[in-house]
Amino acid sequence: MIILDQPYVSPELLAYAAARQEPVLDNYMARACATGLKVQDRQALNLVPEARFAAMLQEGQEQNNASSAPPRLYTCSENSLSWVTEHCSLALAEATGKLKNKALTRELLRPLDTNYYYRRLNLAEMQALPFEAVRVPCILKPAVGFFSLGVYRISNEADWQAAKSDIAAEAQRWAEQYPQSVVDGNDWLLEEYIDGDEYAVDVYFDQDGQAVICNILRHEFTGDTDVSDRLYYTSAGIIENYLAEFEAWFNRVNAILGLRNFPAHVELRRTAAGRILPIEFNALRFAGWCSTDVSLFAWGFHSYGCFLEGQKPNWDEALKGKEGKLYTLMALNKPANCPPVHSFDYEALSRGFARVLCLRRNDYSRYGLFGFLFTETPEDQREELDRIASSDLLEFAVI
Numbered sequence: 001m002i003i004l005d006q007p008y009v010s011p012e013l014l015a016y017a018a019a020r021q022e023p024v025l026d027n028y029m030a031r032a033c034a035t036g037l038k039v040q041d042r043q044a045l046n047l048v049p050e051a052r053f054a055a056m057l058q059e060g061q062e063q064n065n066a067s068s069a070p071p072r073l074y075t076c077s078e079n080s081l082s083w084v085t086e087h088c089s090l091a092l093a094e095a096t097g098k099l100k101n102k103a104l105t106r107e108l109l110r111p112l113d114t115n116y117y118y119r120r121l122n123l124a125e126m127q128a129l130p131f132e133a134v135r136v137p138c139i140l141k142p143a144v145g146f147f148s149l150g151v152y153r154i155s156n157e158a159d160w161q162a163a164k165s166d167i168a169a170e171a172q173r174w175a176e177q178y179p180q181s182v183v184d185g186n187d188w189l190l191e192e193y194i195d196g197d198e199y200a201v202d203v204y205f206d207q208d209g210q211a212v213i214c215n216i217l218r219h220e221f222t223g224d225t226d227v228s229d230r231l232y233y234t235s236a237g238i239i240e241n242y243l244a245e246f247e248a249w250f251n252r253v254n255a256i257l258g259l260r261n262f263p264a265h266v267e268l269r270r271t272a273a274g275r276i277l278p279i280e281f282n283a284l285r286f287a288g289w290c291s292t293d294v295s296l297f298a299w300g301f302h303s304y305g306c307f308l309e310g311q312k313p314n315w316d317e318a319l320k321g322k323e324g325k326l327y328t329l330m331a332l333n334k335p336a337n338c339p340p341v342h343s344f345d346y347e348a349l350s351r352g353f354a355r356v357l358c359l360r361r362n363d364y365s366r367y368g369l370f371g372f373l374f375t376e377t378p379e380d381q382r383e384e385l386d387r388i389a390s391s392d393l394l395e396f397a398v399i
Contacts (some may be wrong), residue, residue: 005077010290054087097280118191131157139192196271202286204263211250214303298327332370335392
């Protein structure tokens with residue numbers, strides 16, 4: 001079962017849902033997508049009215065009650081979480097709530113690392129907190145957040161004051177772009193900065209609660225102060241090196257959380273010594289803005305298909321012939337304080353890469369990014385990634 005919602009639904013997800021006739025919640029976004037499919041003479045979506053969709057979820061929960069496994073529900077956007085909370089079973093709503101609020105997740109998973117430091121504050125408390133009370137280096141971010149909005153690394157007093165000023169200026173814009181269930185500007189988390197490599201993992205917990213990883217992406221930054229979502233990549237080496245270790249860690253996590261038939265997009269850090277700590281769990285979906293389709297472009301399978309069909313990736317087959325290649329996902333985010341952009345030269349941007357697998361343009365007048373770019377990059381041509389990671393992208397824009 002699938003819920004489609006703003007801000008974006010990919011053609012790949014639509015084609016998958018239509019081909020399999022997966023039940024899709026009949027909402028505004030799904031109807032708009034269905035109209036587009038009809039215009040292109042493609043198979044229609046299997047739209048299910050809201051009351052029936054909720055009843056199907058409840059019926060599935062009752063059928064699986066003996067194993068405590070809810071029916072498989074996939075949402076492509078966190079905008080759908082409020083609907084889930086209002087219409088789905090208490091068990092599914094509670095499972096979602098465990099992950100969406102980062103402070104609650106930290107508390108639940110404290111037994112895995114009792115030395116991890118974090119502090120929860122409301123907006124007024126955060127704005128009033130003096131720098132002397134802050135343990136640096138640390139990260140400040142919304143306890144309920146999305147897409148690196150409102151994430152700041154704090155190393156000194158200047159960072160602290162700048163973050164508070166920026167939050168005061170940006171809070172209204174965040175509220176206009178996303179519902180409170182996606183980004184809550186009144187609930188903040190100060191937490192320990194982990195000096196390690198960052199990874200984004202699309203994982204689901206099967207009907208027995210066992211972790212199944214559908215992709216691992218390394219999240220790369222240009223420096224210590226960079227907290228953007230610009231560059232992610234996966235490779236055969238990354239999968240081979242971390243698949244077993246991360247699945248074992250997720251099974252330890254789920255021994256506490258108790259999730260069943262549940263997908264999540266998880267960002268974590270791994271230190272050189274092998275300490276793994278979660279940054280955030282995103283409930284009932286994989287990578288946002290349908291960027292989880294990088295698994296299709298890289299490995300040839302739909303990550304959400306693995307979850308909805310209860311299948312494990314055949315990594316031995318998927319990785320064949322992929323040695324020496326990086327499969328990237330780039331969020332073409334606009335720079336801070338970006339002036340109004342009249343046009344963006346996507347063709348010029350694409351010419352800077354050895355092989356573009358997919359380019360998705362975005363309504364940059366409404367959202368804070370120009371789109372998404374997926375590439376296949378030879379490992380010995382990494383300079384094309386380093387260049388785009390440090391660019392503000394305004395070289396491709398007409399201001």
